[in-house]
Amino acid sequence: MAFKILARTLLELGAELISSDGVALYELIKNSVDAGSRRVRINVVSVVQRSQFDELLEFADLENSDLATARRNIRQALEAEAIEDLEQDLAADLLHRVLGARGKDRLERHLWEWFGEHAYIEVVDQGRGMSLRDLDQIYLTIGTRSRHSEREQLLRSGRAGAAPLGEKGVGRLSTMRLGDMLEVRTSRADDSHEHELNIDWRRFSHSSDDKLDEIEIEPEEGREKEDSSKSGTTIRVVGLRTNWTHEKVLEIASSHFARLVDPFEGSSSNDLIRLRFNGERVIIPEIDRRYLELAHGKCSARFEVRGGNPELSGTAEYLLRGKRRTFRLGGTELVSIAQVGSVELLNRVGPFDMEMWWFNRRLLTAIDELGTQREIRNEVARWSGGLMLFRDSYRVNPYGGHDDDWLEIDKTAFRSKGYKLNRQQVVGRVRITWRNRGLVDQTNREGLMETPEKRAFVAILQQILLVEFKKFIDREDKAARIQERTTLDNIEEKIETTGDEVRVRLRQIERLLPSEHRHLIEQALRLIRELTGYLDEARELTEEAAEDRAELVHLAGVGLMVEFIMHELERTTSATLRTLTEIDQDALRRSDAAAISVLGDQLKTINKRVSNLDPISAARRQTKENFDPSEVIRQIVEGHAGKLHRHDIAIGGSYLDAPRWRVKAVRGMFIQIIENLLSNSFYWLIQQKVVEQRLKLRITINVDPEEQVITVTDNGPGVSPESASEIFEAFVTRRPAGEGHGLGLYISREVARYHGWNFDLERAETVRPGRYNTFVLDMGGA
Secondary structure (H helix, E strand, O other): OOOOOEOOHHHHHOOOOOOOHHHHHHHHHHHHHHOOOOOEEEEEEEOOOHHHHHHHHHHHOOOOOOHHHHHHHHHHHHHOOOOOOOOHHHHHHHHHHHHOOOOHHHHHHHHHHHHHHHEEEEEEEOOOOOOHHHHHHHHOOOOOOHHHHHHHHHHHHOOOOOOOOOOOOOHHHHHHHHEEEEEEEEEOOOOOEEEEEEEEHHHHOOOOOOEHHHOOOOOEEEEEOOOOOOOEEEEEEEEEOOOOOHHHHHHHHHHHHOOOEOOOOOOOHHHHEEEEEOOEEEOOOOOOHHHHOOOOEEEEEEEEEEOOEEEEEEEEEEOOOOEEEEEEEOHHHHHHHHOOOOHHHHHHHOOEEEEEEEOOHHHOOOEOOOEOHHHHHHHHHHHOOEEEEEEOOEEOOOOOOOOOOOOOHHHHHOOOOOOOOOHHHEEEEEEEOOOOOOOOEOOOOOOEOOOHHHHHHHHHHHHHHHHHHHHHHHHHHOOOOOOHHHHHHHHHHHHHHHHHHHHHHHHHHHHHOOHHHOHHHHHHHHHHHHHHHHHHHHHHHHHHOOOOHHHHHHHHHHHHHHHHHHHHHHHHHHHHHHHHHHOOHHHHOOOOOHHHHHHHHHHHHHHHHHHHHHHHOHHHOOOEEEEOHHHHHHHHHHHOHHHHHHOOOEEEOHHHOOOOOOEEEEHHHHHHHHHHHHHHHHHHHHHHHHHOOOOOOEEEEEEEOOOOEEEEEEOOOOEOHHHOOHHHOOOOOOOOOOOOOOOHHHHHHHHHHHHOOEEEEOOOOOOOOOOEOEEEEEOOOO
16 A cells, blocks of 8 residues: 555645745746756746736636637627737737637637747756656656755765755746746757657646546657757746736845845846846846945854864954954853753754844935935845845845844844844845755745754854844943843842742642641741842832942842842742652652652752841941851852752862951852852853763862952853953843843952952963863952
């Protein structure tokens, strides 16, 4: 037994899967390019519109009329000029054919022949052409692997060169979308005759119950060639299925053909395509690079794999202000950004590069040699729409089009303040090749298939646009520099959401716990009340501290500490609830049940961290006291014992047995610095473990009482030299959305400055080559 395929299945792959006439033509052009043709001529002839022909068929009423009646109906319609806008000479020619028909079948054939002569698309190339065997074994084989095999062979050989643009073997079916009949004329060099293939796509309609193998299609030898040395293929689609007007061809030329070939390469679609409509040349728009020189910002980046490790490097330029920065992200940072489970997945994405130009449309003005303000804005708008994607210099539709937001730039822009970057301000491209095997075109040519590699690819591009570029210009303009009080607003909203989730889970846990253990619920609820109490206290005091920058920074730091601990409480209650719902109820009643024991232990750990909040709290703000930093560090580390154990992170250093030494400072502010450093270490060590699964995670805290210096080092990914300064700026973060505010190091440095301390990243490769892994708090200047 085997699948039986109905002929109408081809309709799904051709006329209905290909989304637009522009995409259908694009498929035919790609076939010509793959055949080695340097130029493709496209002639669109539409003297009779499909709507006019459909009217004619209605008047003829062939299904319900005999020959005489059908003739009379057509003649009356033509003489009465019932078919709107049909030229008289065309009507006269049709009438002559109708009257000369001998039989109704012959009449129907005459009608279709007449329409086909006046409504067709011809795609002509001078490529390698096809033999009779090629037509039979390749062209008529749906899903042929011929192009795919060429790619595989090229990959195995290791040779450079362009691979075929197509590989799925279904592009030829795009002609079904364009017209009802297909005529192919082709020949190879030195063939004495042309080879012909004719297909009536109407036999594959939804109304047909024929099986695919029941429809005979036979290539045959055609006329003798005038010059046997010539080669090429002519695809003629007759009986166009929709109306084709000059306006429609112009729209396809502008929206599809202008972007078909990478317009930033110096070549243009006019070099490849000669387009005509009813004999008249249609010029395809080309980008004028002088407009790109008007951009107010620019960004370029390259993703590559070196020695099995992915790396992203690039440059962001704010041309309006003369500012420039470089960035470089390693594998661990990229794993975090893409939120993937392995570095191997990133490697499968394959190398790519991008460049974009950003325009502040309000600042565009008239320039004598380029045009008026409106003309310049319109030209920018023609090419804007986000990043276009090109594979081997040919576009992957519909990315970067006016109706496409594949990188969700607008979605992000309209959620943020300032609307500083949206698709209508961006002109640019991303370049990939056939070697990007993890990025696969969809069969309908509408973008890439939804795969983990594609999602990682998008996440990295979003990082470039929305973080490396947008946040850079935001900072330079100070437009998105939210005041510290607003920062506390954002943190408070996040804490309230997390607190509500924790309370719901606690009530669910309470229903499952035996009564003798319900004191744990009250303990957890008390912790929530204490945490929100600290936050409320900070909120009240922001009114009093409106003019005191150090105070506002400190209060925002209080909010961050509360958020860290609330997150731990949310994780603990979530894990406990999950465990309680899965275990046997009899086992749950035992006083030493593991789930209850774990909940109790973790609440004790969290309680220690809440205790450390007391000296941080607003009630004791800016009250300096004498304390031993090593002792405070030991208390902080003890509060993280659960997390250290859970993630198998070893922590050591001279802080454990350093001699007593005392400083006079605000104890809570010192705690903020150490907590922020540990929070960052935890996050990036966990990410590094994804990349290096055998890595023994380690944090080292050393103190030098004599020099009054504290260093914190971990063996995570470290910081690139390019980012060593900017990580201390507000709202700079390498974590994905929702994982961090980018305020921890900023607040820590502000707190250090308040005390006259120096807080910085040591510019030395203490752990990893080319990366900085050690933070230094120098308290000797206080």
